[in-house]
Amino acid sequence: MSIRVHATGAAAEAVDRLVPQLVSDLVASRIAGQDPTLWGPDAEEESAKRLGWTEASSISEPLVDEIIALRDRLRAAGVDHIVLGGMGGSSLAPEVITRTYGVELTVLDSTEPSQVLAALRDRLSSTAVVISSKSGSTVETDSQKRVYEKAFRDAGIEPTERIVVVTDPGSPLDQAARADGYTVFNADPNVGGRYSALTAFGLVPSGLAGVDIRQLLDEAAAVGLELAQDAPDNPALVLGAAIGGTTPLKDKLGIIADGTHIVGFADWAEQLIAESTGKLGKGLLPVVLETDSPELSLGLGDLQIVRLVADEEETREVRDGEIEVTGTLGAQLLLWEYATAIAGRLLGINPFDQPDVESAKIAARGLLDARPEPAPAVFSADGIEVRASAGLLDGVDTLDGALRALFTQLGSDGYVAVQAYLDRVAHPEFAELRDLVASRVSRPVTFGWGPRFLHSTGQFHKGGPAVGVFLQLLSTPEEDLEVPERPFTFGQLIQAQAAGDASVLAEHGRPVLTLTLTDVRAGLTALRSALA
Template sequence: MIEVSYREEGVAAAASSVAGRLVADGVPARLAGGDPTLWGEDAEAVAAVRLGWLTLPRTSRELLPELGKLVERARAEGLTNVVLVGMGGSSLAPEVICQTADVPLTVLDTTDPAQVRRALADLLESTVVVVASKSGSTVETDCHLRIYEQIFTEAGISPADRIVVVTDQGSPLEQRAIDGGYHLVLAVPDVGGRYSALSAFGLVPSALAGADVERLLDDAEEVLPLLSQDTGNPGLDLGAALGGAALAGRDKLVLEDQLSGINGLPDWIEQLVAESTGKQGRGILPVVNSDPNHTHDELIVAIESDDGAVRVDGPLGGQFLVWEYATAVAGLLLEIDPFDQPNVAESKENTATLLALPDLPLGAPTLVDGPVEIYGAVRSHDLPGVLAELLKAIPHGGYLAVMAYLDRLAAFDAPMPEGADFEQMTDAWMMADAATLRALLAIRTNRPVTFGWGPRFLHSTGQYHKGGPQNGVFLQITGAVTEDVPVPGRPYTLGRLQLAQALGDLASLETRGRPAVRLHLTDRATGVAHLLAAAQEV
């Protein structure tokens, strides 16, 4: 069972105030009953086809017999290496489920050639690929499917024996699966991507990887009866805390999970909350893997720990459902539609426009500091100065977003000192990991610093960056590609697509007049090391 408790009087008072209004309007029962009119006339049409997540703990049980047969067949054929090809809501929930269950799952939610080549080279003979896309037209997923089709065929393996497709009925991917003879699982259509954790999108790859998905549904179903109640309703309690705090100016959601047995839940919450609430100049910014600054605009929510103003306890299946319900409630309080993502398409359209050009418009760097080229309107003469300039540019109530279009596993290739112990190995990994930049910059400011791997974050916090409060400062990192991956049937490589995605998103951010700088690493390994060293000089 899920329990939400308030650990701070101010939060409890704000939550109680808004919860009283919600109960007076009959919101708990109306939301639990799937009333699409809650978010206003403009949002009603979208909400009417996006509330199926409320009954998934029961309706998804229909999948269990099919999943059992699918898993049995895969095990009989020795297919133990499960690769999930999907973006955003199609990848983040299975990643959390499998990390928590301690079962291996390779998630490909990247266009980075090095990271894709890493997956392609791993255990092909025992690989089964789950291709997941609600729309069936996601460009990254299309590329990965084409690449796996080719590599299986070249290895003398029938793609039809190795590919499982999860998509909505009527999508282009459904027809592709039928034409290719792939195992096809159709998802329920009235569930949006980021609310799909307990649907086929979350369950199919997780079951294949070895997670107990029936237990996940059991834990979620235990919560269902509570969600229509006016009191003792964990979804209402959490939603009132999130929305009430945001209305009071505490719109930075610092997620704390160091003591939790659930692994990686904040990454999933980040997408759910940021993409659902970041629009019309409003929103709640989740801050992941960060120590709190204890500033006026922070709300610390802890998963199974007393380190926050709000504590959320309970198993993963219940957490999924309660956070989804709470996000819908927070959207109601912020007076936005929590089920659309109006700004996500901008960067996609920019990317498509750039890919149609003979050459990408790279321009000339403003400054070069060793293996790092700096693009953007900067006044400083070296990289430490540029980083300091960006930190100073963060406005009151604002944040810095670091966005890295790189291989997020590259740090594991870092050379290790001979005879290194685990602590030394961890230090070596950290100093080869671009994500370490977030921590190095965070200790030099009292404003939130977020970090996202591109293009993964485009399906997550990318909506907040463009639709939320316009107080962000943006640092983008790209890197030279030494060994590219062609995309069969497409006139571009993964490397070109990745760079076009970065440039397209940067253009979208720049139109909003916020400070934005791109750092291009002409050599990735030395570039990351140089960048981290520069951050330590700030």
């Protein structure tokens, strides 16, 4: 068997209680048969056009030879560096695929000016860029395409020879790119972004970078029949029941890579689960953990641990109360897509829409159009400008006091979301703040790089249970970058995205503390000191 799920404790009880009914209701075979009625009448219209992922391994197979042929042509022309401009599902799947296969892919899923500039300055003469957007109207990817077009032209390189477009058929990007002479790959329009790992969105950048994408599809195809069977040992039914059916619901999922050969899988699963389930005040919040993260020793009743383990550990004893999952990358991608759809049925939500993602986009666009002056800081300290949602910092004038005021809003079932609108390539050390916050608050803590999380966990933040508190980290860019033929810069864009999301969170009653680091390194030192 190429995939295995083993549950204990409350998760095992959920499996014993729910899987027989899931089998009786023919849930697995109905998902495989693309039955849109599984999630109720309110979800039926959306579900009817979002189940193509169940047959992605076969539908996508004809793309393989086209992608390999393009890769060979590019390499023959001296192009051996692939950049991906994409957000959310368009970037997270290629990232886990290429990291697991050990091939280089520069993932540009940011509007932070220094990160964009660093990508532009890296081997441009031997670079090809994949611009990937399902809707074809994503502002981040449109901006990335524009800036690379200008860079190539300035270097005397024809952009149509170096930019490859992946989008849905008929999208604005599809129409414009074809008219301009770009190479375009169309993905299956019946697959949502976060379920698109095995479509052109996952395969084109990964294949151009050097991944054996035929093997990846074969791994998924090998478990397709097993996941479609209405059987009590179907791993998808087991995992779906284990994560979505505990009583009371363990709605925080701590996902840990513990011996698996797959690199970065939890980041992809985080987006899939949070955006799919976080709505109507319900949801499952994935929390990406390490094997020594503070949450593991706290005995939190609402935290379900899921470990991704190595194949050879099949016979070892599973830790009490945990879930263990093993399998190849292609198999696990399909497994978790099935399991998330099943968990959505158990939670009573539509796992294929994202009603609260658009609200932050609208707010950001409004701020870009109006471009008001930033709200004055409540106070500044240690190279950090401190702002917050209304009333949070009344009477507070120190960084430690501001953090304490935010964490005081945290309830016994709450979580902290650290949102770093920073250059994640130049400053990966900011991710270390996650453990410091978790040790401070003794509750689950998520860490997201902005603005990419807006296309994933951002849905859960607004649509899920109203128990989160939010710590935004921003910087003042040393060097900004214009977006060609647009009335804003990348610096203005990322600031608007952060401010727009903060305003929407505040409208939903979520407390937000915004720290703008005028000196990044000094600000990090001050933050570490305040948290410790």
